[in-house]
Amino acid sequence: MRISALAAEAGLPVATVKFYLRERLLHAGTATSATQAAYDESHVRRLRLVRALLGPVGLTVQQARTVLALVDEPGDDLYATLGRAVSALPPAAAPPGDASDPFPRARAALDTLGQVYDPDFPAVAQLEGALAAAESAGMPISAERLAHYGRVLSDVAEFDLARMPGEPHAAVEYTVLGTALYEPVMLALRRLAHQDAAVRRLRGDPPPVE
Amino acid sequence: MRISALAAEAGLPVATVKFYLRERLLHAGTATSATQAAYDESHVRRLRLVRALLGPVGLTVQQARTVLALVDEPGDDLYATLGRAVSALPPAAAPPGDASDPFPRARAALDTLGQVYDPDFPAVAQLEGALAAAESAGMPISAERLAHYGRVLSDVAEFDLARMPGEPHAAVEYTVLGTALYEPVMLALRRLAHQDAAVRRLRGDPPPVE
DNA sequence: ATGATTGGATAGTGCTACTCTCCAATATTA
DNA sequence: TAATATTGGAGAGTAGCACTATCCAATCAT
Missing domain, CATH: 1.10.1660.10 (Multidrug-efflux Transporter Regulator; Chain: A; Domain 2)
Incomplete structure (x- = not known):
């Protein structure tokens, strides 16, 4: 050809x-x-x-090159490769602040959720940036909301992880592409669930019991 | 000043x-x-x-202008305004295809989930685009995964909707900014939950029971 | 053997989010 | 009051990005 x-x-x-x-x-x-x-x-x-x-995922050429290179050649340390690959995906992470406590909002959040806080996880910077953005726009996230989101997304993570292939090459591809391609699906589903719930309420359906 | x-x-x-x-x-x-x-x-x-x-949310100037105009002046029809405002947010939606069934993947998905399918909801096009992207990249989404994500995100939607202010002006601001600002938080939390779950497994913790 | 196609390199395009420069009118400061 | 600085406003310029177009000599296809 x-x-x-x-x-x-x-x-x-x-x-x-x-x-x-x-x-x-x-x-x-x-x-x-x-x-x-x-x-x-x-x-x-x-x-x-x-x-x-x-296109749909919205990577720059630079980001796509990084991701594809890692998919093509996962190194020896699978988890390091996964972390590096996922951190090449948008959105951009927040730059670390004060050296002694670079990501205070994220640290507090993860403490609340009872999850490991490791400032070297790139997603920690991303969380910090997202929390800071919400805060600076005047809509800080309440502890209650954070706890709820955290519970729900741990559920998603368990589901995803249980289906990760064992072979390293496939695992990197699954994780990177799963993150890049399934995240937009989740967001669309969230928006539709909002619409669905709103429509049901307009029709007078009672809100579901807890 | x-x-x-x-x-x-x-x-x-x-x-x-x-x-x-x-x-x-x-x-x-x-x-x-x-x-x-x-x-x-x-x-x-x-x-x-x-x-x-x-910045963090990643809107273009054009999109930001649209969103801000709707926040400033919600019209009479609150739900139409909400829909219009949220649909101004990225990611871009898929263009409708065949007129008789413009969004086949999204329709099938929503049928599976038992949710309303209305091709006029902008998020339907967005879902179609995301599903099509996953498919064309060689990682189609299984019905099982879709059902799981759908359940989880309905849960989020109920939570969010229960906290929506009643006053229209505030409701638009809450919905638009909540979508724009909290979605990145959710994505960061998902990535961190993955890391957390992976680390626990590396340490030999047993996976949680269903 | 002659016109089309190829890989490869260089330059140009269109778009976007700023950023710079100018300007006359007005404030501030000496 | 005189010299200097700043303002709102408008137009042009810039930098980065994802392409896209043009050239070229070498090679195919007919």
Whole structure:
């Protein structure tokens, strides 16, 4: 398969495929001569993945390159790789503040939830940023709400983790893509659940008992 | 308070404040002469809100203007306003497909969950896009996972809705800002719950019983 | 053998969120 | 009062990003 066939298969301009090759989002084809290379099914799949990451998921080319590199080559330490890969996904994390207590809001939150607080987890910075944003916009998150969200999302995490493949390569792909692709699904479901609940209430259905 | 004091208070360059004025993200001050205007505490608060929307939440100027306009002036139909405001938030929705069944994946999903399917809910298009992205990237969402996420997020929706203020103005602000600002918190909590669960397992703690 | 296609490199485009520069009118300060 | 600084307002400029277009010599396809 030559580049024009590959581009047609993926529904992309040839120039864009060349761009992804240059940016190392797509592996090179096998050269058959000085000015020709052959592409196969793996390139088609990869292009679909790249489009998903750059489009709906909303990664930058830089972020996508990082994520794809980790999926391609998970290192020896699986959990470190998972952490690094997930932290390459948006949203951007908050920069650490005061050295003695860089993420005070996140620390307090995790204490409340009874979860491990480790400032080296990239998601801690992300939580700090999100809590700080809510606070600075004048809508701080109550402890009650935090506790509720935390309970619910631990539930989701257990579900996801129970389905993680054992093989490292597959585990990284599952975790990264699961995070990148399923998070938007969760958000859409939350919004729809809001609508659904609101409509039921408008119709006069009683709110569900606790 | 003059513009330079306002900018200093908010920690922004004067040029940026002027830019927000021009873009109608910030209401004008009260003119005290041809070349002077006075700003007050409401401008400081608004700037904080604008920064939160443009920064951590990741809205474009256009989207922020739409959201802020609806917060400022909720119309008569509260639920329509809520829908319009929330649909101005990212991520972008999928364009409708075939006219007879524009969002097949979302329809099937909502049927499974026993929720109302109304193609006019903007979040339906968003769900369709997210499901399509997962599918095209080679990680379609199983019915089991969908059911689980749906259950969990209905729980969140009930919690949120129970705390929505009754007064329209406040309700729009609560819903829009709650969606924009709390969603990142939820995502960070999910990632942390994953880490927490993974760490516990590494330590040899038994997985929780169902 | 002749026109199309290729990989590769360089430059250009369109968009966005600022940021800079100017200006005449007005404040502030010496 | 005179010199200096600041203001609101408008237009142009900038930097970053994801492409997209153009060139080129080498090589295919017919």
